[in-house]
Amino acid sequence: MWTVDEHLADVLAAVAPLPAIELQLLDAQGCRLDEDVVATGDLPPFDNSSMDGYAVRTADTAGATGEYPSVLAVVGDIAAGAGDLPKVGPGQSARIMTGAPVPPGAEAVAPVEWTDGGTGTGQAAEAMTAAVPDEEVRVLRPVPAGAHIRRRGSDIAAGDEILTSGTLLGPTQLGLLAAIGRATVRVRPRPRVVVLSTGSELVQPGEPVGPGRISDSNSFTLTAAARDAGAIAYRVGGVPDDAAVLRGVLADQLGRADLIVTSGGVSVGAYDVVKEALQDGDGAGTVDFRKLRMQPGKPQGFGRIGGPGDPGVPLLALPGNPVSAYISFELFVRPVIRTMLGAPDIHRPVVRALCPVELRSPAGRRQFLRGWYTPDGRVEPVGGEGSHLVGALARANCLITVPEEVTALPAGAEVDVVLLTA
Numbered sequence: 001m002w003t004v005d006e007h008l009a010d011v012l013a014a015v016a017p018l019p020a021i022e023l024q025l026l027d028a029q030g031c032r033l034d035e036d037v038v039a040t041g042d043l044p045p046f047d048n049s050s051m052d053g054y055a056v057r058t059a060d061t062a063g064a065t066g067e068y069p070s071v072l073a074v075v076g077d078i079a080a081g082a083g084d085l086p087k088v089g090p091g092q093s094a095r096i097m098t099g100a101p102v103p104p105g106a107e108a109v110a111p112v113e114w115t116d117g118g119t120g121t122g123q124a125a126e127a128m129t130a131a132v133p134d135e136e137v138r139v140l141r142p143v144p145a146g147a148h149i150r151r152r153g154s155d156i157a158a159g160d161e162i163l164t165s166g167t168l169l170g171p172t173q174l175g176l177l178a179a180i181g182r183a184t185v186r187v188r189p190r191p192r193v194v195v196l197s198t199g200s201e202l203v204q205p206g207e208p209v210g211p212g213r214i215s216d217s218n219s220f221t222l223t224a225a226a227r228d229a230g231a232i233a234y235r236v237g238g239v240p241d242d243a244a245v246l247r248g249v250l251a252d253q254l255g256r257a258d259l260i261v262t263s264g265g266v267s268v269g270a271y272d273v274v275k276e277a278l279q280d281g282d283g284a285g286t287v288d289f290r291k292l293r294m295q296p297g298k299p300q301g302f303g304r305i306g307g308p309g310d311p312g313v314p315l316l317a318l319p320g321n322p323v324s325a326y327i328s329f330e331l332f333v334r335p336v337i338r339t340m341l342g343a344p345d346i347h348r349p350v351v352r353a354l355c356p357v358e359l360r361s362p363a364g365r366r367q368f369l370r371g372w373y374t375p376d377g378r379v380e381p382v383g384g385e386g387s388h389l390v391g392a393l394a395r396a397n398c399l400i401t402v403p404e405e406v407t408a409l410p411a412g413a414e415v416d417v418v419l420l421t422a
Helices: 004-012 171-179 218-229 243-256 273-278 322-341 390-395
Strands: 021-024 053-056 070-078 092-096 108-111 136-139 161-163 184-188 192-198 232-239 259-263 285-291 299-305 313-318 350-355 366-374 378-381 398-402 413-419
Touching: 004 299, 004 322, 053 070, 053 136, 092 136, 161 171, 192 218, 192 243, 218 232, 218 259, 218 322, 232 243, 243 259, 243 273, 259 322, 273 299, 273 313, 285 313, 299 322, 313 322, 322 366, 322 390, 350 366, 366 390, 366 413, 378 398
Parallel strands: 070 092, 192 232, 192 259, 259 313, 350 378
Antiparallel strands: 021 184, 053 092, 053 108, 070 136, 285 299, 299 313, 350 413, 366 378, 366 398, 398 413
């Protein structure tokens, strides 16, 4: 039998980051940059006001008080986006809105609440309500040079490297790219993953469950897990135990898949359809089915499928028991998706923790137990060992690992813990 590490190494040796492509900004969300991005201009691109108020010369407001305000003529009204700007000379001001360009001659902005707002009746409210500014405004306190002005290039200067290759593009990074005027960006695309579950016993959630039938949960679990790993995932659920039907479904999915993940049909039963469909030498591809020294998840399959002369699409065949399928996904499929993404962190983080209960494990198998890890460095098993116990799986936030050579660990022993929510 293969070890977990041998199987993982074999799988990862056969995949690589997807070729980089140019995408529109919103299409690039969740992708990683494949270029260093340098700003071609300043941000902000011009001096602008950070407040609604009046653009003034500082000398004209020196010594101003509520009792003895500086009375300034208002020579213009400047809205955001304005292009034709008045010049502010001695004894003058211009009403200005947040984000509007600072006019020539002005050295600072007096917020409206530092003035009478042109009303001549004392301190103004914070909001400017007049559609047209009054002819003069009273400034009630000195305004320091540069006050409430966002200087050109104060955020980003032309020539600055703002994002480096490998950066994961989220909302703020996409906003930054838009702010510097980029409409497209070169990225490693998110892999397209097709997930399908096999079994004639499966019915879709919401449909009646008759005798001997169960709802298909694997395709939902694995599709969600693929999306959580960063992929664009498509669910194909409930393929019956018919090799010809399965081959037809796989052929239909090849055009939209960078990776295919199946669950079920990989063991030694009479109706293990995945093995039957991909081991009969029909030229669909080469998939190797193997047994691993792990529990749960002993039967696994990996290879490529496609037409003659086609390099093929990687396929990982996972066992059908829900816990086995999910744990297999975390150990083998998630690292493949992360590799295709070009992510630096392809594995879940592993920490050491104290387990206050005794653990037992079969000889020669690496055991993965569902567990609950707490920030104080302790972990306890959740539920039993059965690979069908999805209730316990939903309550777990980690996997407790017991090595192949260990059959028992006393209470209080230190164990490796794979964090599932980090």
